[in-house]
Amino acid sequence: MARSLAQSGQSHVFFIDAVLRPTLMRLEALGVQPVLAHSEKGAAYMADGYARLSGRPGVVAAQSVGAANLAAALQDAWLGRAPMIALSGRKQPAAQHRNAYQEVPHGPLFAPVTRSSVAVEAAADLPRLFRQAWSAATVAPPRPVHLDLNGLMGEVIEQGDTGQAEPADFSEWNAPRHRPAPDTAILAELAGRLAAPGKLAILAGDGAALSSCGEALLAVAERLQAPIATSLGARDLLPSRHPLNIGVAGSYSAPPANRILHEAEVVLLVGCDMGDQVTHAWRIPGPSTTLLQIDADPLELDRCPAALSLQADPRTALEALLPLLGTAPRDAGYAESAGRQIAEWRAAVTPRLESAEAPIDPARLCAEISANLPEDGVLVADTGYSGIWTGTLIEFNGTGQRYLRAAGSLGWAFPAALGAKCAAGARKVVCYSGDGALYYHLTELETAKRRGIAITLVVNNNRGFGQGWPNLVRAAGNRPEVAGTLLRFGEHTDFCAIAAGFGLRGIRVEKPEEIGPALREAMASDETVVVEVMTGIDHRAPEPWAPEVKA
Structure with a gap:
């Protein structure tokens, strides 16, 4: 073995x-x-x-x-x-x-x-x-x-005998190992449906990211003038600033993406599992929206009622689909409307990205990571608020940069980032973790030191579990100390001192203008460096849009 x-x-x-x-x-x-x-x-x-x-x-x-x-x-x-x-x-x-x-x-x-x-x-x-x-x-x-x-x-x-003298070679068996081609008749029907007039959007999920279909996906979207939303796990599939990219959909979404998808008359699902996170509890897209589907996983086909479903590797299917779509011009009104909504939201959030507040607004931290992540850098993010902050506010180039996120296990990001660095070679790996998540696996700082694994460990330190904080404060009513007892940590933990105890460096950041220099210094190191960013627990991440419930 x-x-x-x-x-x-x-x-x-x-x-x-x-x-x-x-x-x-x-x-x-x-x-x-x-x-x-x-x-x-x-x-x-x-x-x-x-x-x-x-x-x-x-x-x-x-x-x-x-x-x-x-x-x-x-x-x-x-x-x-x-x-x-x-x-x-x-x-x-x-x-x-x-x-x-x-x-x-x-x-x-x-x-x-x-x-x-x-x-x-x-x-x-x-x-x-x-x-x-x-x-x-x-x-x-x-x-x-x-x-x-x-x-x-x-x-x-x-201690036994395998009976085989020669080792096996699985070097070509990488995921996805097989890329099944689409049925030509179903593909032609799909092309016909997509060419029909109407508000058409694309929702690309984790299966699309696994297929590495970004280039083909953009080509199809540009031909169809279709806005594209992604799942959180596919955030790095497309350039964040592409005019048709409307961002992450679902529960971890900035407001425009869900609203734009809800307006669609037809949505093409590409490698998207339609779980409750990517659909914001199955409210996005709307109930009258026609769904068309491409997926390599047969268990995902028709999980939601689809007018047409095609089993195929997403990249292979999209590359075969493109020449069938023709070159007739499409009405770009829906895509242009989507672009305006995204531009308005970007303008509204810009003051937070440039915030000079202290404690630091995590939105400013996200902007600094966007500005400093190398062209081939890897960002590893935890679940919960770490996923929402990074999924909505950090920009990716859609080519060399990668985004790995926890699928739900708090504390996953730090050890996962160490493993990612083992695979990354010379590429820089940045981990985005809240303090609550980092407490799970602090001991792996010793592993990073002993094995010489160099990552930049960014700690969004608001001294508590921030995502549920306002709801618990409201529930506590006139007993705010109860909320603090349940969700706040002590004020004396010093992650930089803890890093030093493991033989590593830590950089404490208390002013927004210090974030960029700290990130660059940490990424230049040949060891893991902890960048402890002091943020406020009352800063709120972008909230997803949801349709009103009719009485």
Whole structure:
């Protein structure tokens, strides 16, 4: 397995001791770096970030007692459609069903968060099952898989004979491994429907981002004069400033995107799962809107009633669709109206992007990240308010820059950013985390120092959980101290001092004009640098628009 991972071009694997020790030593000898983390979740999130940036399976391992923690950590990779291979030890069959110390059945734990969870009983089974696992992880949509290795630390498999002398080479098996072509008859019908008059918009989701279809998507949108909204996970797919890009749709949206989509008569869904986040609780698009759909995942087809659904890789389908659309001019009135709404919103939010307030408005922090993120830089953002701030206010070039976001697991971003940096090479990686999220995995600062993993860790420090703060203050009424008890942290934590305790540098930012220089200094370092930005908990992120509920 070690030789196969090296042959396949894997640069890092992530683990919690004690598991597969001889294999890990062999990996290091072969040039594959084993990264010891401080928790199964930390290790899994690192592997997740590695997988999302590289398209290669992130490999993570833990011994038997850590299997439950490892399974829980795969939820974000499952929801975020990341290819991962999770390896766990398992006590031998003779110890099962006998109250063995720290042993519980692993299969039920992994079932909800993996495409496949398989017990590996003998070393001779490993080449076949590992090959199947790699394949299953990288098909569309990518998902985690799990191999449960015989032996507390997998030692039964390690000490056995696979019966194969040569390593496997999976270097070409990246996600998405297959790009199915569209049915030509359905594609022609889709082209006809799209060419019809009417207000046409496009909603591109995480499946579109996985397909890397940005160039083809823009070409189709320009031909059709169709405004494009994206899911949060597809935020980096298009240039933020393209005239047809109306931003993120759904619950993590700035106001114009939902309103524009709600006006549409026809919406083309491209790799979009139509969950409650991207549709703002299934209120966007409107109930009378005609839906047309392209998706590689057959389970997503017709999840919402579609007038036409086409199973195909989004990039392959859009490239085949473009020549069928003709060159007849289309009415640009709807797209121009959308552009005006976006311009008005940008003008309204500009004073916040330039704010000189202290405590700092996070909108100003987002503007500074936009201005300083390199052309090929990677931004990794946490969930909750971190996702809303970055998804609505940070600009991306749609070409070299990447945006990775937590699919819902608070605390994911920091270890995921470390894993992403392992895959990024010389590219700069910036992590955007709230203080509440960072508390989850502060110990991975030690991992960053020990392994020499250099990221810029931006802490939006408002000393509390900001997203729910105003609602709780209202609920507390004349007892504001109750709200503080439930959602505020102490005022004495110094993240820069904590960084120093791990042997790393920290830069504390209390004035807006200090943000840019601090970011540039941190990104120039060859080690992880913590940039602690002191913001206010009462600053509100953009609120999504929703249609009025009729009485």
